[in-house]
Amino acid sequence: MNNTISPFWVIVNKEIADHLKSWRFLILLFILLLTCMGSLYSALHGFKTPIKSEDPNNAFFFLKLFTVSDGSLPSFAIFISFLGPLLGIGLGFDLINTEQNKGTLSRLLSQPIHRDCIINAKFLAALSVISILFFALSFLVMGFGLLYIGIPPTASEFWRVVFFDLVSILYVAFWLNLSILFSVCFTQPATSALSSIAIWLFFSIFYPMIIHLVAHATSPSEMATPHEIYHFQEFIMSLLQLSPSELFNEATTTLLMPSVRSLGPLTMQQVQGAIPGPLPLGQSILVAWPQLTGLIAATVICFALSYFLFMRREVRSR
Amino acid sequence: MQVKKILLLTVSLGLLSTFPTQASDSIPGTSGKVMLYSPYTRISVAPGATITYNIDLINKTKHSVNLPIRIVGLSSVWRHEMKAGGWSINQLAVLPGEKESFNLTVNVPLKVNKGSYRFGVRAGQTYLPLTLTITQKGTYQTELSTEQPNMQGNSKSDFRFNVKLKNQTADKQLYSLVSDAPIGWNVTFNVKGSQATSAQVEANAEENISVKMTPPANIEAGTYNIPVSASTGSTSAKLNLQVVVTGTFDMELTTPDGRLSNKITAGSKKKIELVIENTGSSLLNNIKLNSEKPEGWEITFDPQQVNILKAGEKTTVIATVKASRKAIPGDYIAKFEANTPEVNATAEFRIAVETSLLWGWVGVLIIVIVIGGVYYLFRKYGRR
Incomplete structure (x- = not known):
């Protein structure tokens, strides 16, 4: 055992190789590269507009590479929140059911390996591909930005970008787990792909519309007390935060814009006496901590569900 | 001074005895026909003034006369000069029946006592007595004065005194300006708009000097006398300025x-x-x-x-x-x-x-519970 690689890592290596060779991955990579370059161009173009001196984010000039755009294209962070799910779904929707349909799953299971090795290894392989991809993309943006603007990032800016990458990976891992879950549930890959994409579309397009409707219907009258308005805002915020993309957006906003001090509605009492200024990294993470907790929990729950279902599944050879 | 004048008179009388040789130029007996004339024979002036007499020498004889003219009874401190036609003169010739004018300029010294001073102009045997009345006692010194020698302010303020430096001597003077301020005070003199340590003042002129005093930062409340002086080798003047510093609250x-x-x-x-x-x-x-x-x-x-x-x-x-x-x-x-x-x-x-x-720890707890659940799944369904 000491000299040979454990079967778990064999499967991980094989899966990574499979992903990298597949056309699907190449297409996704191409789309992501295009958007990454597009948003970088738009951010650099946006840099040409004069800086407003009172903006406390000016001290974090480098981070604007990820958040600023000239309006023609969304910024890098927004692109990731929109296209990241697609990457996760693309890598995960057929992991189990294709193997099962091809009959390779039972052959694999006949080998002397534990059954949970398979699903763990498949998840880890996809996750490592995503991680490598995201770190590569963000360092690419940093590198080109450095070439163009010539201002190196400070240590705090660098760590903020690293944390942004980690949060992005976590977010995509959620969608990956969701699609793995569907690929365990449904025998047809098309069904699992469609259902994953349906959920993705629902949360990124229809959910905000529904919330808007609800907010419109339940909005307090103009005569409402500030207390009521505050609670209404809190209610709408909590509804919005059911969507993973909203959680991701709030977390990345906090990480990439150090001047963001709170994500919920604020009362006048809280704002009074406060002066605008950037937060230290630790405080920014603490502000986004509830969102991060939600994302981590949702990801782990999806994984646990798919694990549970896969382990209970009866796998027969054809 | 009066004594001196009498002495001078006697000297001039003594001179008179030597005159006959020169007096012989005019014809004896007709000397009454040569006369000196000036309209203002008694003038009241202040010390330091300059008086110009216009004097006529009238010849009523039938001969031309050539007479020496001298001032009698005037001390050398009283600078004087006779001028005619742009020249300094001491002898004048007049045609018969004509008159010649000349000017006599007398500078009254600054250091002079109050009173009447008599002197005269003698041309040959003719004598024109003149009198100057000095209306006030003159000084020969420097004067340092101010209208407001006392000022009050807190310890953070500057004190500016306007001091007048009057040179009442006969010469131009270069005064060095000195203050005898306690340690820590900063005293500067401003002459003609610029900071200076000395001031030049023409004779009988005056100069306005502004004295700025800055008290030390941690000065105690109280009254401070600060003498300032202007001095040269020969003359000096002193003035006491008073600054009252009130306490500051800070x-x-x-x-x-x-x-x-x-x-x-x-x-x-x-x-x-x-x-x-x-x-x-x-x-x-x-x-x-x-x-x-x-x-x-x-x-x-x-x-x-x-x-x-x-x-x-x-x-x-x-x-x-x-x-x-x-x-x-x-x-x-x-x-x-x-x-x-x-x-x-x-x-x-x-x-x-x-x-x-x-709340961070609550979040960590939630994550730990979820991961614990996954671990439980691994153990239960791992089929190891």
Whole structure:
């Protein structure tokens, strides 16, 4: 055992190789590269507009590479929140059911390996591909930005970008787990792909519309007390935060814009006496901590569900 | 002076005895026909004045006369000169039946006593007596004067005196300007708009000098006499200027190390050490401590009031700040104020609020529970 690689890592290596060779991955990579370059161009173009001196984010000039755009294209962070799910779904929707349909799953299971090795290894392989991809993309943006603007990032800016990458990976891992879950549930890959994409579309397009409707219907009258308005805002915020993309957006906003001090509605009492200024990294993470907790929990729950279902599944050879 | 004049008179009388040879130029017996004339024979002037007499020498004889003209009875201190036709003269010739004019300029010295001074002009045997009345006693000295020799102000202000330097000597003088101020005072002289240590004043002229005095920073209240003087080798003048410094009230509020920022966790308490320093020159009574704080915050002071703080002394006050439980992370401004009836001092504090880690740990707990569930699944269904 000491000299040979454990079967778990064999499967991980094989899966990574499979992903990298597949056309699907190449297409996704191409789309992501295009958007990454597009948003970088738009951010650099946006840099040409004069800086407003009172903006406390000016001290974090480098981070604007990820958040600023000239309006023609969304910024890098927004692109990731929109296209990241697609990457996760693309890598995960057929992991189990294709193997099962091809009959390779039972052959694999006949080998002397534990059954949970398979699903763990498949998840880890996809996750490592995503991680490598995201770190590569963000360092690419940093590198080109450095070439163009010539201002190196400070240590705090660098760590903020690293944390942004980690949060992005976590977010995509959620969608990956969701699609793995569907690929365990449904025998047809098309069904699992469609259902994953349906959920993705629902949360990124229809959910905000529904919330808007609800907010419109339940909005307090103009005569409402500030207390009521505050609670209404809190209610709408909590509804919005059911969507993973909203959680991701709030977390990345906090990480990439150090001047963001709170994500919920604020009362006048809280704002009074406060002066605008950037937060230290630790405080920014603490502000986004509830969102991060939600994302981590949702990801782990999806994984646990798919694990549970896969382990209970009866796998027969054809 | 009077004695001197009489002496001069006798000398001139003595000279008279030597005249006959020259007097012989005029024909004897007809000398009454040559006369000197000036309309103003008695003039009242002030010391230092210059008088110009217009004198005519009239020849009523039938011969031309050529007469020496001299001033009699005038001391050499009284500078005088006779001029005619642009020349300095002491002999004048007149055609018969004509008259010649000449000017006599007399400078009255500054150092002269009050009284009447008689002198005369003699041309041959003719004598024209003239009298000058000096209306006031003249001086031969420098005068340093000001209209307002006393000023009052607090220790932070400058004192400007306008001093008039009058040169009443006969010569142009270069005065060195000196003040005898106590240690720590800064005294500067301004002459003609620029700072200077000496001033040049023409004879019988005056110069306005502005004297600026800056008291030392930590001066005590009181009356200070500061003599200033203008002196040359031969003459000098002194003037006493008086400055009354009132006590100042000044107070500073800061921390022992001067740092005006601090960290606090939302909802928790923090003790901040404050230092009150009396930087004025008077005693401060009843220093009350107040604060201007964000809503929901609590700031208390221990002690709440400082009863007496002597000039130059410090005292320490502990401020306990309690941040609002709902404070958002980031910077807040809190203002501490120390008030007395006379003076206020404020210190603006930048307080960085940190989120309480409690909810962070709750989040960690949720994650740990979920991962624990997954671990349970691994153990149960891992089929190992």
